[in-house]
Each structure stands twice: as C-alpha cells, then as structure tokens.
Amino acid sequence: MSIKESKMTDPKVLAAQYYEDFNRFAGDLYPNRYSHIFCLQLAEQTLEIKRLAQEKNSKLAVHYYPPPEFHEIADKLGDSLALSRFINEAKSPRVDFQAVFFMAATAKMLAGDATRVFVSGGPEELGCSLVFGTDHIWLESWKRKNPEGLLITYINSDAYTKSISDFISTSRNTAQIIAHAATQYPGKKILVLPDKFLGYVMKAKAVEILEKKDFSIDPDLIEVYEQSFGGFNACCYVHEQFGHDAIEVAMIEHPEAVIMLHPECGCFSLCLSKLQQGIIPYEKAIIASTEQMIKFAESSESEEFIVSTEPGLLYALRKRLPDKKFIPVSAEAHCRYMKSNTFEKLIRSLKEDRMEVILCDNCKFCTNPKVTYRDERTIHIPREVANLVKPKIEIMNSFQ
Numbered sequence: 001m002s003i004k005e006s007k008m009t010d011p012k013v014l015a016a017q018y019y020e021d022f023n024r025f026a027g028d029l030y031p032n033r034y035s036h037i038f039c040l041q042l043a044e045q046t047l048e049i050k051r052l053a054q055e056k057n058s059k060l061a062v063h064y065y066p067p068p069e070f071h072e073i074a075d076k077l078g079d080s081l082a083l084s085r086f087i088n089e090a091k092s093p094r095v096d097f098q099a100v101f102f103m104a105a106t107a108k109m110l111a112g113d114a115t116r117v118f119v120s121g122g123p124e125e126l127g128c129s130l131v132f133g134t135d136h137i138w139l140e141s142w143k144r145k146n147p148e149g150l151l152i153t154y155i156n157s158d159a160y161t162k163s164i165s166d167f168i169s170t171s172r173n174t175a176q177i178i179a180h181a182a183t184q185y186p187g188k189k190i191l192v193l194p195d196k197f198l199g200y201v202m203k204a205k206a207v208e209i210l211e212k213k214d215f216s217i218d219p220d221l222i223e224v225y226e227q228s229f230g231g232f233n234a235c236c237y238v239h240e241q242f243g244h245d246a247i248e249v250a251m252i253e254h255p256e257a258v259i260m261l262h263p264e265c266g267c268f269s270l271c272l273s274k275l276q277q278g279i280i281p282y283e284k285a286i287i288a289s290t291e292q293m294i295k296f297a298e299s300s301e302s303e304e305f306i307v308s309t310e311p312g313l314l315y316a317l318r319k320r321l322p323d324k325k326f327i328p329v330s331a332e333a334h335c336r337y338m339k340s341n342t343f344e345k346l347i348r349s350l351k352e353d354r355m356e357v358i359l360c361d362n363c364k365f366c367t368n369p370k371v372t373y374r375d376e377r378t379i380h381i382p383r384e385v386a387n388l389v390k391p392k393i394e395i396m397n398s399f400q
C-alpha cells in the first residue's frame, strides 16, 4: 500500500501528516491547537467524513477561512465565487458547504433545486458582521426618501437585501458597477452598501472611471452606507481585530515584503482604503485572487509577502509554496463565523441531513422576508426572493 493510499485508510498515518503540516504551515495562526491527540481525532473524523460524504453522494465545498483540516477534506477549496461556480458545474446532487451562511444561500439561489445545499449550522453562528450590520428599516426609509434611487449591494449581504437591490457587486467590480449605474441612470442617487470601507474606495474609483470617460457626476449623488446597527459598524468586524495600524506595523517589520491584498471578504477593504490614500505604496502591493497570488509569488524575486486577509488563507499559500514566507497582517484576526465550522458539526450534518438550505414556495413560516426562518433541519429562502436575486448575480458576473 502506498503512503497516499494508507493515509486514506490508516488514521495514524494521516494524523502524523496532519501534525507535521498543520504545525509547520499554520502553527503561528493556531497556537497550541494541533497536538498529537487532536490530530489523531481529526484524522479519524476525516475518514468518517469521507465515508459519509460518499454514502450521501455529497461534494465538500470549503472556503479558505475555516481551519486547515477543512482544506484537507475539500473536494473544492475556493473563495465564495469559485464555490458557487463549483456547485453549478459539479452537478452533484448534494453539496456540503463549509463557509458562512450568506455564501451558501447565494450558491443555493444560483443552483436552484438541481443541487441540495447543506451547511452545518444556522445563519446566526455562520453569520457575518456585514449581514448583521445591515439595517433593513433604515434601507427602506432611504428608498422612501429616494424613490428613484439605486441600491448597489456587495455580495456579503443577506438574501432580502440582495432582492431589493438594483445591482449586486463583488469587491472586484463594485467601482465598474457604480460607474455603469451612474451612466445608465444619470442624476439618480446611488447608495453603496453594506461595507463603508469598500464603499468609499469604490466610490473614488468609480469617479475616476467616469472622469476618464468624460462623464461628469456630482460625487454627492453616490452615498455610502455607514450606519451602525446591531453592534456592528458597517464593516467586517475582523478589521477591528486587525487594529487600524496593523498593516503599517507589518510594513515596518518587513520592509522588503510585497503586500498582497485578497479581495474576498470585507476583511481586506480597510487595507484597500489605505492603498487608495497612499498609506500603502501602490508599487509594493498587488490585489490578487489566491491562484493569482500563488502564481505571482512563484515567479516573484521577493521571498516575503504580507498577506492582507483573514489568516485562514495562509495555510493554503504556505503549503503550496513552502520556500516563500507569507506573513499575516494579524495572526489573531480570525473570523469567528468561519471558524465556527467544526468536524463534529459536519459529521452531524452529514449523518442527520441538517441544515439544508431550501427554496420554499408559499411557505406559511416565511411571512416576513427580512427574517430568515429556520427549524431544526432547514433554513428557508422564499423562492420569490431567490428569483429576484439570481438575475442580479448573473449581471454581477458579467462585470469583470
């Protein structure tokens, strides 16, 4: 039996590999987590997860931010867009989504009934501060004051907010979409939400795009959402863990390092705003997807890279390129929602077929689309909400 085969059947061999890899590539990010005993437990659970996934005919779609053991079980490891695309392309009858809820909900709204989508917790534990910080009542009042106004909503948002928006955007294309909306609907007020850092950066970029096209716009027509709501401040709370000068400190400590910005989650948008303000020098920074980062780091003469994102991504980068040094802006700034995925919850989800994200029709429980209904086994998205969201995501994908 080869080592590769024995790893798949012998938990002790797999545990030894986990111990080495997790401590080598992520020991600083998860101090004291990966003991021999814990690695053996994870290895045994890995084999059980693989067996259950096969039995349930499920593919495991894993985001970069859950802990390293999730990277090791993934049928697909990726950012939220890549995972949504995977669900559509894999044509698997079932996908177990290991990320946060809004990502699984978006994937389900795109996939429709063709694929059953499961998450291993509810929308509260698999949350996001941008979702929790969106004040629906305030948004409705903004719409009443600006009946012709346009909402441009970042993908990190709940299904209801997406459904009442005019455009949905990613961090890569928000500026282009603002510029598009401004030229298609001249004179109309635009509200960019729910991340104020992303909003201000993208507003400035959109104005630049419009100026290059000789299109004149009053910048006051583009408003950025900055409400504090539910204890959140219109930004990814992981920023607040970073500390506002963490990137400057990292640059002083590693003057030779290239700065890599990963535009996946709200946790990168504060650094993006520092780039815009010139605090991070443009010539020392790149904005790239994980695959682009790996290609860039492979061919770069630089040996050191400061990575601005949730530190979960670093395990993937370090494992792919063990000879290069990837430095987190903050090793402690983990997203607690992403980290609430655990192997125990995934095993329970696979065994008991819970929590399934479903599109419901004429549902007696879903009387208020602003509130996500869930019971012991299912989390509901009204189909009429999904039908409003899907074409907007398709338009979003048409912008590069």
Ligand code: SF4
Pocket: 100, 127, 128, 129, 130, 156, 236, 237, 238, 265, 266, 267, 310, 335, 336, 337, 338
């Ligand atoms: S990292 Fe920030 S933006 Fe991403 S899921 Fe967590 S709280 Fe939300």
